[in-house]
Amino acid sequence: MKLSVEKIIEQNQKWLETHEAAYNFLAEKLEKNGTDVEHILKKLKDLQVAIPSWALGAGGTRFGRFSYKGEPATLEGKISDVGLLHSLTQSAGAISLHIPWDIPEDANAIKEFAASLGIEFDAVNSNTFQDQPRMKKSYRFGSLCNSDPSVRELAIQHNLDVINIGEKLGSKSLTVWLADGSNFPGQHNFQEALQNTRDSLQHIYKSIRDDWKLFIEYKPYEPNFYSTVIQDWGTSLMLAEACGDRAYTLVDLGHHLPNTNIEQIVATLMMKGKLGGFHFNDSKYGDDDLTVGSIKPYALFLIWNELVYGMEHNKNNPSPAWMIDASHNIKDPLEDLLQSLEAIQIAHAQALLVDQNALREAQKQQDVVLCQEILQDAYRTDVRPLLREARLQSNAAIEPIATYRALDVRNQIIKERGLHSVASGL
Secondary structure, eight states: OOOOHHHHHHHHTTTHHHHHHHHHHHHHHHHHTTOOHHHHHHHHHHOOOBEEGGGGSOOEETTEEOOOTTOOOSHHHHHHHHHHHHHHHSOOOEEEOEETTTOOSSHHHHHHHHHHTTOEEOOEEEOOSSOOTTOSSOOTTOSTTOSSHHHHHHHHHHHHHHHHHHHHHTOOEEEEOOOOEESSTTSSOHHHHHHHHHHHHHHHHHTSOTTOEEEEEOOSSSSOSSEETTOSHHHHHHHHHHHOTTEEEEEETTSSOTTOOHHHHHHHHHHTTOEEEEEEOBOSSSSOOBOTTSSOHHHHHHHHHHHHHHHHHOTTSOOOEEEEOOOOTTSOHHHHHHHHHHHHHHHHHHHHHSOHHHHHHHHHTTOHHHHHHHHHHHHTSOOHHHHHHHHHHTTOOSSHHHHHHHTTHHHHHHHHHOTTOOOSOO
């Protein structure tokens, strides 16, 4: 289904008067403090966050998956759902495909369908963390790191196939996340596994076009619990530098040990010009992939503070590719993604409110208390009126979830797809 601009504008009338009062009050206050409100609105409208194709169905864990009603069973259905999110927010203008979960049968037709909804194709993602039907070899003991050259060749070829699909769709980047590692001491040779991975990535990198980027993701554990080949940002950075100028580290918020200082990692990578992409989610214990901002909103703000600073001061770092990587498990996937988009923009707007000049001066004066006050003053500002105004100016919904529910979107989807339609992926 599609949501027309007319329907959204009609729903906006319910909240327009309340919104205008709240926005005018906040805008006047911010402008008196020297904040360029129009600049912030433009930044909010410009930010586009890709939606992964695997997040449009119900998530799950290795213990089970509870399917949600009316899941998109086809790639067209997934793109349609991203179109709904984009209609409601005007900030979800791209989809990121995972291959082989979402191989288009007709790339040109899929590309045209996505374009009709205002959707582009973000990074394509390769899957070598599980065996596929009719595979001649197994990834049981690793893919790009495997001690068997024939398995490495199979994994490399899969990545090349993914690149070929991405080129047909207009994507400009490949994301590689490896589950490669070991569950027991002595299972594999650490140095050999890393060297095999480096050589494999270099082979893949040489196959991408000059206008493409390679994003190398990392994760400290799972599904291997003794060692992971690309276990941290330093290893990812080392591999990216071994590949070339267009290879970058990709940061996933869930891929860190508890209490890791992610904002410091972000700052370091941007200083090096090597932060290529960002996967948003949240967690309590590990890689929980929960709704963005649902557990650690202040940490998300601090990360965005470094992102805003880096985008302004580290011109050697390209604009990062933004994506949500969530497994919402029991929520309506579209409502969860709407909440995540909102949380990302809230932290983004709060970070844009930080007086960087005042903060830098306080740092020079070693005024620790004032540094904290400057950051927390921005963080404690309710910036939601700014988000609503940005959406209003873009003909999106002032209140996306309320509009989604008022228009009974989920039930309309169920009527189209049925109760038992199940999405591929997680």
